[in-house]
Amino acid sequence: MTVVATHNGTFHADDCFAYAILRAALGDGIELVRTRDLEILDRADVVFDVGGSCDPAEGRYDHHMRDKPLRPNGEPFSSAGLVWRDYGVRAVRALFPTVSDTEAGRVAAMLDCGLIRDVDLMDNGAMTPTPGHFSTVLEAFNPSFAEPDSDENAAFAEAAHLAGRVLSRAVARALAAVLAEETVAQAAAVTPDPRVVVLETRVPWEDAVFDLNLTQVLYVVRPAGKQWTVSAVPPERTSFAQRHPLPAAWGGLRDDDLARLTGVADATFCHPARFVCGAKSRDGAVALARLAVES
Incomplete structure (x- = not known):
């Protein structure tokens, strides 16, 4: 069993997606813990969006440090992008087992330039939030003050499930685009x-x-x-x-x-x-x- 951990309390699209990515990549053999208890976090195999460090070799994917992890173009990562960087190809292959290594890499890169990048930018305040943006929609799953008896962890699970479905469809559409390009290339060649x-x-x-x-x-x-x-x-x-x-x-x-x-x-x-x-x-x-x- 792989233990993955993130913070409790209010969640955002990036931690929802980071968990959805790990679920896709690792399957059902993971256990989620939501806490800020450092002793518990230290024992987890993968920690995202909390913990104060970004060390992929140790399974640590926080982005809230003063020295933020950045993409080569200078755009900031969130936990979703950091987890996708290491687990994206594995998630693609798990969702569509028949893809080749090349196809999985191209699909992962396409999502990183699109859906994942947008989640990263929104979480870092580098994109203007709007009511219809998917990040905003996911964050609406947080219980409001008028719902004092709501189960916070159940709300996170519901939002992460939706993120997982969107991730799966985004991968499917990106894969279709890659396969279409291969088909067009073959037709053009003959x-x-x-x-x-x-x-x-x-x-x-x-x-x-x-x-x-x-x-x-x-x-x-x-x-x-x-x-x-x-x-x-x-x-x-x-x-x-x-x-x-x-x-x-x-x-x-x-x-x-x-x-x-x-x-x-x-x-x-x-x-x-x-x-x-x-x-x-x-x-x-x-x-x-x-x-x-x-x-």
Whole structure:
């Protein structure tokens, strides 16, 4: 049994997440103690957000010292970020056992730049708190003065459970992004025309195109329910423009009208804004993409 310890009293998002991370990484074989008793803390295997020291070799992850632990960019850690730094990859692998070492490392890094970093900044007063921020939501689980009979440890457990569910979903989404990038990279490597990438599954491609620096890609073909779509790639991430819009004559046409104009018998639609069109089959969508490239 691994004993992990943090302070009692009012809790914040960082200690909730630190515990959720340890639960994910170490499984059910841990025992949580919430106390400020130094003798008890000294006996614990892992101590976070309390204790006055940051010594990963000794399992100590406090960040309240005068000499605060900082990220390489100068941003401050909280206990969540410190624990994630040592246990993040292990937590990812425990949540998704089939991931490779490389994938687990990339997922851990993505969360450290996003969810975990935000928790760290909020806890250190380096981010403006808002009612809807997840850190604020977690801290609302603290019993209020109007609830004098509330069980503080039960409230912490409830908040940490929610943090754990959010952590699991954040890992799942980051892993999906990593796997999507691998899929896009493989498709781009075998395409006969670098301007058209064909994906055999409906994976998200937008970030991958830019992360992989696929500057020649104009259109991405992929399945969408019972049909296939051709999406025009924007010139930059999050832009609503297109590197090469679909032909002007196609805009707003549907079914027979589009089929007659293009010669693609199963063409189904072209959006008036000319950023996406579709066909009933893979071959039809690829044919539309090739026509669009040459337009």
